[in-house]
Amino acid sequence: MIAILDYGSGNLRSAQRAFATTGHEVEITSDLDVALKADGLVVPGVGAFAACMDGINKISAAEVIRERTRAGKPTIGICIGMQILFSDGLEHGNHKGIGIWQGEVSQLDAPILPHMGWNTVEITGPTQLFKGIEKESFYFVHSYAAKKSVGTSQAWTTHGEKFLSAAEDGPLCATQFHPEKSGRAGLTLIANWSDRL
Protein backbone atom coordinates (compact mmCIF):
# COMPACT_ATOMS: atom_id res chain seq x y z
CA MET A 1 0.00 0.00 0.00
CA ILE A 2 1.19 3.50 -0.89
CA ALA A 3 0.25 6.26 1.55
CA ILE A 4 0.01 9.89 0.45
CA LEU A 5 0.67 12.11 3.43
CA ASP A 6 -2.19 14.57 3.92
CA TYR A 7 -0.98 17.51 5.97
CA GLY A 8 -3.22 20.16 4.49
CA SER A 9 -1.18 20.73 1.38
CA GLY A 10 -3.48 21.18 -1.59
CA ASN A 11 -5.04 18.79 -4.05
CA LEU A 12 -3.94 15.18 -3.54
CA ARG A 13 -6.37 13.54 -5.96
CA SER A 14 -4.03 13.85 -8.95
CA ALA A 15 -1.21 12.22 -6.99
CA GLN A 16 -3.56 9.48 -5.79
CA ARG A 17 -4.70 8.70 -9.34
CA ALA A 18 -1.17 8.77 -10.72
CA PHE A 19 0.28 6.45 -8.06
CA ALA A 20 -2.74 4.14 -8.46
CA THR A 21 -1.68 3.48 -12.07
CA THR A 22 1.08 1.26 -10.59
CA GLY A 23 -1.58 -1.21 -9.43
CA HIS A 24 -0.84 -0.52 -5.76
CA GLU A 25 -3.57 0.46 -3.36
CA VAL A 26 -3.20 4.19 -2.60
CA GLU A 27 -4.50 5.83 0.53
CA ILE A 28 -4.53 9.54 1.39
CA THR A 29 -3.86 9.75 5.11
CA SER A 30 -2.86 11.98 7.97
CA ASP A 31 -2.68 8.98 10.32
CA LEU A 32 0.99 8.71 11.30
CA ASP A 33 0.73 5.00 12.04
CA VAL A 34 -0.58 4.33 8.52
CA ALA A 35 2.14 6.58 7.07
CA LEU A 36 4.82 4.77 9.05
CA LYS A 37 3.71 1.25 8.08
CA ALA A 38 2.89 1.88 4.40
CA ASP A 39 5.10 0.12 1.84
CA GLY A 40 5.72 3.49 0.24
CA LEU A 41 5.08 7.04 1.43
CA VAL A 42 4.50 10.05 -0.80
CA VAL A 43 5.15 13.49 0.70
CA PRO A 44 3.48 16.04 -1.58
CA GLY A 45 3.61 19.79 -1.11
CA VAL A 46 2.42 22.99 -2.71
CA GLY A 47 2.57 26.59 -1.55
CA ALA A 48 5.29 28.09 0.59
CA PHE A 49 8.09 26.24 2.43
CA ALA A 50 7.11 27.60 5.84
CA ALA A 51 3.42 26.81 5.35
CA CYS A 52 4.30 23.22 4.42
CA MET A 53 6.57 22.85 7.46
CA ASP A 54 3.76 24.20 9.65
CA GLY A 55 1.52 21.47 8.24
CA ILE A 56 4.18 18.81 8.83
CA ASN A 57 4.81 20.02 12.39
CA LYS A 58 1.09 20.24 13.16
CA ILE A 59 0.70 16.48 12.68
CA SER A 60 4.31 15.75 13.87
CA ALA A 61 5.13 13.95 10.62
CA ALA A 62 8.86 14.76 10.44
CA GLU A 63 9.77 11.91 12.77
CA VAL A 64 7.76 9.43 10.65
CA ILE A 65 9.79 10.39 7.58
CA ARG A 66 13.06 10.08 9.54
CA GLU A 67 11.99 6.76 11.05
CA ARG A 68 11.05 5.32 7.64
CA THR A 69 14.40 6.43 6.23
CA ARG A 70 16.30 4.80 9.10
CA ALA A 71 14.29 1.61 8.60
CA GLY A 72 14.95 1.59 4.84
CA LYS A 73 11.31 2.11 3.87
CA PRO A 74 10.77 4.04 0.60
CA THR A 75 9.60 7.64 0.79
CA ILE A 76 9.34 10.12 -2.07
CA GLY A 77 9.00 13.89 -1.68
CA ILE A 78 7.43 15.92 -4.47
CA CYS A 79 7.96 19.65 -5.17
CA ILE A 80 7.84 21.41 -1.78
CA GLY A 81 7.75 17.87 -0.38
CA MET A 82 11.33 17.62 -1.71
CA GLN A 83 12.37 21.03 -0.42
CA ILE A 84 11.31 20.40 3.19
CA LEU A 85 13.61 17.35 3.37
CA PHE A 86 16.47 19.88 3.45
CA SER A 87 17.66 21.65 6.59
CA ASP A 88 16.96 25.25 5.59
CA GLY A 89 14.39 27.06 3.48
CA LEU A 90 15.05 30.68 2.51
CA GLU A 91 11.55 31.48 1.18
CA HIS A 92 10.17 34.55 3.05
CA GLY A 93 12.76 34.37 5.84
CA ASN A 94 14.87 31.50 7.12
CA HIS A 95 12.89 28.40 8.06
CA LYS A 96 13.98 25.04 9.40
CA GLY A 97 13.09 22.02 7.30
CA ILE A 98 12.96 18.36 8.30
CA GLY A 99 16.71 18.33 7.73
CA ILE A 100 17.42 14.78 6.57
CA TRP A 101 19.54 16.45 3.91
CA GLN A 102 21.83 19.33 4.87
CA GLY A 103 21.52 22.31 2.60
CA GLU A 104 19.59 25.40 1.63
CA VAL A 105 16.57 25.82 -0.58
CA SER A 106 16.89 29.25 -2.15
CA GLN A 107 15.33 31.31 -4.91
CA LEU A 108 16.32 30.59 -8.49
CA ASP A 109 18.31 33.33 -10.15
CA ALA A 110 16.16 33.59 -13.28
CA PRO A 111 14.47 36.45 -15.16
CA ILE A 112 11.03 34.79 -15.20
CA LEU A 113 9.65 33.13 -12.06
CA PRO A 114 8.01 30.79 -11.20
CA HIS A 115 9.90 28.23 -13.29
CA MET A 116 6.71 26.89 -14.82
CA GLY A 117 6.50 24.25 -17.50
CA TRP A 118 8.35 21.29 -19.00
CA ASN A 119 12.09 20.95 -18.67
CA THR A 120 14.68 18.22 -19.11
CA VAL A 121 17.05 16.59 -16.62
CA GLU A 122 20.72 15.70 -16.62
CA ILE A 123 21.44 12.62 -14.51
CA THR A 124 24.52 12.04 -12.38
CA GLY A 125 25.07 8.72 -10.61
CA PRO A 126 23.25 5.40 -11.03
CA THR A 127 19.53 6.10 -11.27
CA GLN A 128 16.56 3.82 -10.72
CA LEU A 129 13.91 6.53 -10.90
CA PHE A 130 14.81 7.70 -14.40
CA LYS A 131 15.39 4.29 -15.97
CA GLY A 132 14.19 4.54 -19.59
CA ILE A 133 13.15 8.19 -19.26
CA GLU A 134 16.51 9.96 -18.98
CA LYS A 135 15.78 12.10 -22.07
CA GLU A 136 12.21 13.04 -21.16
CA SER A 137 10.78 16.35 -19.96
CA PHE A 138 9.00 16.82 -16.65
CA TYR A 139 6.57 19.46 -15.37
CA PHE A 140 7.92 22.04 -12.92
CA VAL A 141 6.18 24.80 -10.94
CA HIS A 142 8.45 26.47 -8.36
CA SER A 143 10.60 29.51 -7.65
CA TYR A 144 12.94 27.98 -5.05
CA ALA A 145 15.20 24.94 -5.24
CA ALA A 146 18.16 23.14 -3.67
CA LYS A 147 21.42 23.62 -5.52
CA LYS A 148 23.84 21.18 -3.91
CA SER A 149 24.20 17.48 -4.48
CA VAL A 150 22.69 14.96 -2.07
CA GLY A 151 22.32 11.18 -2.25
CA THR A 152 23.83 8.69 -4.68
CA SER A 153 22.02 9.82 -7.83
CA GLN A 154 20.96 13.29 -8.85
CA ALA A 155 19.00 14.99 -11.61
CA TRP A 156 19.95 18.54 -12.56
CA THR A 157 17.90 21.11 -14.46
CA THR A 158 18.66 24.64 -15.55
CA HIS A 159 16.38 27.65 -15.28
CA GLY A 160 18.52 30.75 -14.94
CA GLU A 161 20.89 28.57 -12.94
CA LYS A 162 21.46 24.87 -12.41
CA PHE A 163 19.50 23.28 -9.57
CA LEU A 164 18.82 19.86 -8.11
CA SER A 165 15.65 18.55 -9.79
CA ALA A 166 15.68 15.07 -8.21
CA ALA A 167 17.72 12.99 -5.78
CA GLU A 168 17.92 9.32 -4.81
CA ASP A 169 19.43 8.49 -1.44
CA GLY A 170 18.75 4.89 -0.43
CA PRO A 171 15.10 4.65 0.62
CA LEU A 172 14.60 8.41 0.27
CA CYS A 173 13.86 9.97 -3.13
CA ALA A 174 12.59 13.35 -4.17
CA THR A 175 11.65 15.28 -7.27
CA GLN A 176 11.35 19.05 -7.60
CA PHE A 177 9.02 18.51 -10.57
CA HIS A 178 5.57 16.93 -10.46
CA PRO A 179 5.71 13.35 -11.80
CA GLU A 180 1.94 13.11 -11.35
CA LYS A 181 1.60 15.97 -13.86
CA SER A 182 4.37 14.92 -16.25
CA GLY A 183 2.35 12.76 -18.62
CA ARG A 184 3.60 9.30 -19.50
CA ALA A 185 7.19 10.09 -18.50
CA GLY A 186 5.96 10.98 -15.03
CA LEU A 187 3.91 7.80 -14.75
CA THR A 188 6.99 5.80 -15.76
CA LEU A 189 9.00 7.49 -13.00
CA ILE A 190 6.28 6.61 -10.51
CA ALA A 191 6.29 3.00 -11.75
CA ASN A 192 10.11 2.89 -11.41
CA TRP A 193 9.77 4.11 -7.84
CA SER A 194 7.02 1.64 -6.99
CA ASP A 195 9.10 -1.27 -8.36
CA ARG A 196 11.12 -1.20 -5.14
CA LEU A 197 8.08 -1.51 -2.86
Added chain:
Amino acid sequence: MTLSVRIIACLDVTDGRVVKGVNFTDLVDAGDPVEMASLYGSEGVDELTFLDISASSAGRDTTLDVVRRTAEQVFIPLTVGGGIRSVEDVNQLLRAGADKVSINTAALKRPELISEIVDRFGSQVLVLSVDARRARTESGFEVTTHGGRESSGVDAIEWVEKACALGVGEILLNSMDADGTRAGYDIGMISAVRSVSKVPLIASGGAGALSDFAAALDAGADALLAASVFHFGIHRIGDVKSYLSAAGYSIRTLNNS
Protein backbone atom coordinates in the same frame (compact mmCIF):
# COMPACT_ATOMS: atom_id res chain seq x y z
CA MET B 1 18.44 22.37 -22.36
CA THR B 2 16.06 25.09 -21.34
CA LEU B 3 12.46 25.37 -20.33
CA SER B 4 10.21 24.33 -23.22
CA VAL B 5 7.68 26.61 -24.79
CA ARG B 6 4.25 25.44 -23.64
CA ILE B 7 1.44 24.77 -26.09
CA ILE B 8 -1.90 25.03 -24.31
CA ALA B 9 -5.26 23.92 -25.69
CA CYS B 10 -8.19 25.87 -24.33
CA LEU B 11 -11.62 24.33 -24.12
CA ASP B 12 -14.57 26.65 -23.56
CA VAL B 13 -17.05 24.58 -21.62
CA THR B 14 -20.72 25.16 -20.97
CA ASP B 15 -23.06 22.58 -19.48
CA GLY B 16 -20.45 19.87 -19.95
CA ARG B 17 -19.76 20.50 -23.64
CA VAL B 18 -16.93 22.26 -25.47
CA VAL B 19 -17.86 25.33 -27.45
CA LYS B 20 -15.84 27.98 -29.25
CA GLY B 21 -17.18 30.85 -31.23
CA VAL B 22 -15.74 33.79 -33.07
CA ASN B 23 -15.32 36.59 -30.53
CA PHE B 24 -17.33 34.63 -27.97
CA THR B 25 -20.64 34.85 -29.80
CA ASP B 26 -22.08 32.45 -32.35
CA LEU B 27 -21.16 29.31 -30.39
CA VAL B 28 -20.46 26.08 -32.22
CA ASP B 29 -20.47 22.72 -30.39
CA ALA B 30 -17.06 21.12 -30.76
CA GLY B 31 -17.18 18.05 -28.54
CA ASP B 32 -16.90 16.34 -25.20
CA PRO B 33 -14.34 18.04 -22.94
CA VAL B 34 -12.99 14.91 -21.26
CA GLU B 35 -12.46 13.14 -24.58
CA MET B 36 -10.89 16.20 -26.13
CA ALA B 37 -8.61 16.68 -23.12
CA SER B 38 -7.50 13.08 -23.38
CA LEU B 39 -6.91 13.37 -27.13
CA TYR B 40 -4.87 16.55 -26.74
CA GLY B 41 -2.92 14.91 -23.93
CA SER B 42 -1.99 11.98 -26.15
CA GLU B 43 -1.04 14.38 -28.95
CA GLY B 44 1.47 16.07 -26.68
CA VAL B 45 -0.28 19.23 -25.54
CA ASP B 46 1.67 20.68 -22.59
CA GLU B 47 -1.25 22.00 -20.60
CA LEU B 48 -5.01 22.20 -20.75
CA THR B 49 -7.29 25.08 -19.87
CA PHE B 50 -11.02 24.85 -19.31
CA LEU B 51 -12.90 28.10 -19.46
CA ASP B 52 -16.31 27.67 -17.86
CA ILE B 53 -18.75 29.96 -19.63
CA SER B 54 -21.84 28.42 -18.00
CA ALA B 55 -24.34 30.98 -16.89
CA SER B 56 -26.06 28.83 -14.26
CA SER B 57 -24.94 27.18 -11.04
CA ALA B 58 -26.10 23.82 -12.43
CA GLY B 59 -23.70 24.41 -15.32
CA ARG B 60 -20.89 25.07 -12.83
CA ASP B 61 -21.58 21.82 -10.99
CA THR B 62 -21.29 20.06 -14.33
CA THR B 63 -17.92 21.72 -14.82
CA LEU B 64 -16.68 20.40 -11.47
CA ASP B 65 -17.64 16.94 -12.67
CA VAL B 66 -15.83 17.49 -15.98
CA VAL B 67 -12.72 18.60 -14.06
CA ARG B 68 -12.92 15.52 -11.84
CA ARG B 69 -13.25 13.13 -14.76
CA THR B 70 -10.47 14.86 -16.70
CA ALA B 71 -8.05 14.80 -13.77
CA GLU B 72 -8.62 11.07 -13.44
CA GLN B 73 -7.44 10.38 -16.97
CA VAL B 74 -5.10 13.12 -18.07
CA PHE B 75 -1.84 13.52 -16.16
CA ILE B 76 -0.82 16.97 -17.35
CA PRO B 77 -1.55 20.36 -15.78
CA LEU B 78 -5.11 21.60 -15.91
CA THR B 79 -6.17 25.22 -15.40
CA VAL B 80 -9.82 26.12 -14.89
CA GLY B 81 -11.26 29.60 -15.22
CA GLY B 82 -14.60 31.32 -15.52
CA GLY B 83 -16.92 32.58 -12.83
CA ILE B 84 -14.49 32.22 -9.92
CA ARG B 85 -15.44 34.75 -7.26
CA SER B 86 -14.10 33.48 -3.95
CA VAL B 87 -11.41 31.50 -2.18
CA GLU B 88 -14.02 28.76 -1.70
CA ASP B 89 -14.63 28.55 -5.48
CA VAL B 90 -10.88 28.03 -5.89
CA ASN B 91 -10.83 25.40 -3.15
CA GLN B 92 -13.60 23.41 -4.84
CA LEU B 93 -11.86 23.44 -8.21
CA LEU B 94 -8.48 22.42 -6.75
CA ARG B 95 -10.14 19.62 -4.80
CA ALA B 96 -11.88 18.44 -7.98
CA GLY B 97 -8.44 18.10 -9.58
CA ALA B 98 -7.55 21.46 -11.14
CA ASP B 99 -3.90 22.48 -10.73
CA LYS B 100 -4.42 26.16 -11.38
CA VAL B 101 -7.33 28.55 -11.60
CA SER B 102 -7.66 31.69 -13.65
CA ILE B 103 -9.55 34.72 -12.45
CA ASN B 104 -10.67 37.78 -14.32
CA THR B 105 -13.75 39.88 -13.54
CA ALA B 106 -13.87 39.09 -9.82
CA ALA B 107 -10.28 40.30 -9.37
CA LEU B 108 -11.04 43.52 -11.24
CA LYS B 109 -13.96 44.16 -8.92
CA ARG B 110 -12.02 43.23 -5.81
CA PRO B 111 -8.23 43.01 -6.31
CA GLU B 112 -7.74 41.73 -2.72
CA LEU B 113 -9.14 38.41 -3.98
CA ILE B 114 -5.71 37.89 -5.58
CA SER B 115 -3.85 38.10 -2.28
CA GLU B 116 -6.52 36.01 -0.51
CA ILE B 117 -6.08 33.16 -3.01
CA VAL B 118 -2.28 33.47 -3.02
CA ASP B 119 -2.10 33.47 0.80
CA ARG B 120 -4.15 30.30 1.01
CA PHE B 121 -2.88 28.28 -1.96
CA GLY B 122 0.31 29.97 -3.20
CA SER B 123 1.07 32.06 -6.31
CA GLN B 124 1.56 28.98 -8.46
CA VAL B 125 -2.17 28.19 -8.53
CA LEU B 126 -3.26 31.60 -9.72
CA VAL B 127 -3.42 32.74 -13.32
CA LEU B 128 -4.61 36.28 -13.99
CA SER B 129 -6.74 36.24 -17.10
CA VAL B 130 -6.67 39.60 -18.87
CA ASP B 131 -9.18 40.11 -21.69
CA ALA B 132 -7.76 43.22 -23.30
CA ARG B 133 -8.33 45.26 -26.44
CA ARG B 134 -6.82 48.28 -28.08
CA ALA B 135 -8.38 51.48 -26.76
CA ARG B 136 -7.52 55.05 -25.85
CA THR B 137 -6.21 54.34 -22.37
CA GLU B 138 -2.74 55.38 -21.25
CA SER B 139 -0.97 52.33 -22.63
CA GLY B 140 -3.33 51.93 -25.56
CA PHE B 141 -4.78 48.69 -24.12
CA GLU B 142 -7.77 48.37 -21.83
CA VAL B 143 -9.27 45.53 -19.85
CA THR B 144 -12.71 44.29 -20.86
CA THR B 145 -15.21 42.11 -19.03
CA HIS B 146 -18.04 39.76 -20.03
CA GLY B 147 -16.07 38.12 -22.82
CA GLY B 148 -15.02 41.44 -24.34
CA ARG B 149 -18.48 42.96 -24.50
CA GLU B 150 -17.95 45.55 -21.76
CA SER B 151 -15.21 48.04 -21.06
CA SER B 152 -13.84 48.11 -17.51
CA GLY B 153 -12.18 51.48 -17.94
CA VAL B 154 -8.98 49.96 -16.50
CA ASP B 155 -5.68 50.27 -18.33
CA ALA B 156 -4.38 46.78 -19.11
CA ILE B 157 -0.72 47.47 -18.38
CA GLU B 158 -1.45 49.18 -15.05
CA TRP B 159 -3.68 46.26 -14.12
CA VAL B 160 -0.99 43.69 -14.90
CA GLU B 161 1.54 45.61 -12.79
CA LYS B 162 -0.87 45.79 -9.88
CA ALA B 163 -1.85 42.11 -10.11
CA CYS B 164 1.81 41.05 -10.22
CA ALA B 165 2.47 43.10 -7.08
CA LEU B 166 -0.47 41.29 -5.42
CA GLY B 167 1.12 37.94 -6.25
CA VAL B 168 -0.40 36.31 -9.35
CA GLY B 169 1.78 33.46 -10.58
CA GLU B 170 1.09 33.76 -14.28
CA ILE B 171 -0.70 35.95 -16.83
CA LEU B 172 -3.06 34.76 -19.53
CA LEU B 173 -3.29 37.62 -22.00
CA ASN B 174 -6.22 37.32 -24.33
CA SER B 175 -6.61 39.82 -27.15
CA MET B 176 -10.32 40.44 -27.61
CA ASP B 177 -9.63 42.13 -30.94
CA ALA B 178 -7.82 39.08 -32.27
CA ASP B 179 -9.83 36.34 -30.52
CA GLY B 180 -11.38 33.92 -32.98
CA THR B 181 -10.08 35.78 -36.04
CA ARG B 182 -7.10 33.46 -36.69
CA ALA B 183 -5.32 36.59 -37.97
CA GLY B 184 -2.39 36.33 -35.53
CA TYR B 185 -1.74 37.19 -31.89
CA ASP B 186 -1.65 40.88 -30.90
CA ILE B 187 2.12 41.22 -30.88
CA GLY B 188 2.21 44.80 -29.59
CA MET B 189 0.05 43.85 -26.63
CA ILE B 190 2.25 40.85 -25.76
CA SER B 191 5.41 43.03 -25.82
CA ALA B 192 3.75 45.69 -23.68
CA VAL B 193 2.71 43.19 -21.00
CA ARG B 194 6.05 41.36 -21.13
CA SER B 195 7.89 44.60 -20.43
CA VAL B 196 6.13 45.07 -17.06
CA SER B 197 5.87 41.49 -15.79
CA LYS B 198 8.33 38.88 -14.57
CA VAL B 199 5.86 36.01 -14.25
CA PRO B 200 5.20 33.56 -17.09
CA LEU B 201 3.06 35.01 -19.88
CA ILE B 202 0.56 33.02 -21.93
CA ALA B 203 -0.48 34.58 -25.24
CA SER B 204 -4.03 33.95 -26.34
CA GLY B 205 -6.36 35.08 -29.09
CA GLY B 206 -5.78 35.09 -32.82
CA ALA B 207 -3.65 31.99 -33.49
CA GLY B 208 -4.02 31.08 -37.16
CA ALA B 209 -0.88 30.43 -39.22
CA LEU B 210 2.00 28.42 -37.72
CA SER B 211 4.20 31.51 -37.97
CA ASP B 212 1.79 33.29 -35.58
CA PHE B 213 2.96 31.04 -32.74
CA ALA B 214 6.61 31.92 -33.34
CA ALA B 215 5.82 35.64 -33.56
CA ALA B 216 4.17 35.57 -30.12
CA LEU B 217 7.24 33.86 -28.63
CA ASP B 218 9.51 36.46 -30.17
CA ALA B 219 7.37 39.17 -28.56
CA GLY B 220 8.00 37.62 -25.16
CA ALA B 221 5.33 34.98 -24.55
CA ASP B 222 6.37 31.87 -22.59
CA ALA B 223 3.34 29.84 -23.56
CA LEU B 224 0.86 29.82 -26.41
CA LEU B 225 -2.80 29.13 -26.00
CA ALA B 226 -5.16 28.32 -28.84
CA ALA B 227 -8.62 26.88 -29.19
CA SER B 228 -10.39 26.87 -32.54
CA VAL B 229 -7.32 26.07 -34.67
CA PHE B 230 -6.97 22.89 -32.62
CA HIS B 231 -10.66 22.04 -32.20
CA PHE B 232 -11.35 22.28 -35.91
CA GLY B 233 -8.18 20.45 -36.85
CA ILE B 234 -6.59 23.35 -38.75
CA HIS B 235 -3.36 22.49 -36.90
CA ARG B 236 -2.61 19.45 -34.78
CA ILE B 237 -0.58 19.96 -31.61
CA GLY B 238 2.30 18.09 -33.27
CA ASP B 239 2.26 20.44 -36.29
CA VAL B 240 2.80 23.47 -34.09
CA LYS B 241 5.55 21.72 -32.14
CA SER B 242 7.35 20.49 -35.26
CA TYR B 243 7.21 23.96 -36.74
CA LEU B 244 8.58 25.59 -33.60
CA SER B 245 11.24 22.94 -33.15
CA ALA B 246 12.45 23.41 -36.73
CA ALA B 247 12.50 27.17 -36.10
CA GLY B 248 14.87 26.62 -33.15
CA TYR B 249 12.53 26.92 -30.16
CA SER B 250 12.77 24.47 -27.30
CA ILE B 251 9.70 22.24 -27.22
CA ARG B 252 8.72 19.06 -25.37
CA THR B 253 8.60 16.07 -27.65
CA LEU B 254 6.79 12.86 -26.84
CA ASN B 255 9.25 9.99 -26.89
CA ASN B 256 8.28 6.37 -26.74
CA SER B 257 8.03 6.13 -22.95
